Amino acid sequence: EKTVHRLSLIDVQGVPLKSQIVNNLDSILQFCPDPSDLLIATYPKAGTTWVQEIVDLLLNNGDAEACKRAPIINRNPFLDSCLSPPLPSGLDLLKEMKPPRVIKTHMPIQLVPKGFWDNKCKVIYVARNAKDNVVSYFYFDQMNLTHPEPGSWDGYIQKFMKGQLSWGSWYDHVKGYWRERKERNILYLLYEDMKENPGREIKKIRRYLGVSVSDDVIERIVQLTSFKTMKDNPMANYSFIPKLVFDQSVSLFMRKGEVGDWVNHFTPAQSQMFDEDYAKQMKDVDIQFRFRI
Numbered sequence: 001e002k003t004v005h006r007l008s009l010i011d012v013q014g015v016p017l018k019s020q021i022v023n024n025l026d027s028i029l030q031f032c033p034d035p036s037d038l039l040i041a042t043y044p045k046a047g048t049t050w051v052q053e054i055v056d057l058l059l060n061n062g063d064a065e066a067c068k069r070a071p072i073i074n075r076n077p078f079l080d081s082c083l084s085p086p087l088p089s090g091l092d093l094l095k096e097m098k099p100p101r102v103i104k105t106h107m108p109i110q111l112v113p114k115g116f117w118d119n120k121c122k123v124i125y126v127a128r129n130a131k132d133n134v135v136s137y138f139y140f141d142q143m144n145l146t147h148p149e150p151g152s153w154d155g156y157i158q159k160f161m162k163g164q165l166s167w168g169s170w171y172d173h174v175k176g177y178w179r180e181r182k183e184r185n186i187l188y189l190l191y192e193d194m195k196e197n198p199g200r201e202i203k204k205i206r207r208y209l210g211v212s213v214s215d216d217v218i219e220r221i222v223q224l225t226s227f228k229t230m231k232d233n234p235m236a237n238y239s240f241i242p243k244l245v246f247d248q249s250v251s252l253f254m255r256k257g258e259v260g261d262w263v264n265h266f267t268p269a270q271s272q273m274f275d276e277d278y279a280k281q282m283k284d285v286d287i288q289f290r291f292r293i
């Protein structure tokens, strides 16, 4: 069996990306979607998989069996595929699929292939409050053996604030899509809203996609996409990724799924320092993230 190794990050227009992505950057940026394709964009660990599962169920009228057909990476190819061989590249998977396709990306808005905007594709963006996002990313970087070593928690917070983690600055990422949301017709969702009232948020997605799905089916989708159900669903919980890529004995992909877990990780001093920096970095934008619900 091949071994994977932790990849290094390379700066692309101020955004640190894994070497493997940089090696394929031209083909990623030249990817030409069909106008019927849908893009799900997030900063890593904001709730990507959750929204992917919701969208897939909406497009299949809540038919869970249809959604269990294949692991989530095969149903919704990852455009900027972070996964290593023996896993297939997202671009290769996309070539084999017929539109309409649901495509996942972690690229900041300026690195999304132009074709998505030219073709007026629908785009769903999901954002999560910075503190829970960095906690989730810290655990993920420990178990994702293709990402650089996370190092200490204290150092990790610093890297997050400076935008030195894979896919760059959380602040630039969430702001970039926010500023363009009206102009480019992006549905901008918040993880905290989804936790607070998943049915309400799933109905927003239903309206945006323009699918006719009954309220009863929406209720079923709420159940099928609960944290517990997805955690136990082998086609959604990433257990299909070999242990040499995702070592879930270190930390589960479906780790906790809560709002406010950051209080269990930030010391009061770290929290204060983070808040001060946050106020500076977010002063030019009016997104209201909730750190507790």
Ligand code: A3P
Binding pocket: 042, 043, 044, 045, 046, 047, 048, 049, 050, 132, 135, 136, 137, 139, 225, 226, 227, 228, 230, 253, 254, 255, 256, 257, 258, 261
């Ligand atoms: P935690 O590490 O805080 O548990 P992504 O899919 O973008 O990688 O995000 C993963 C995060 O979303 C993890 O957060 C994971 O547990 C959480 N998550 C996944 N499915 C979820 C669900 N159905 N409900 C709530 N949180 C979910």
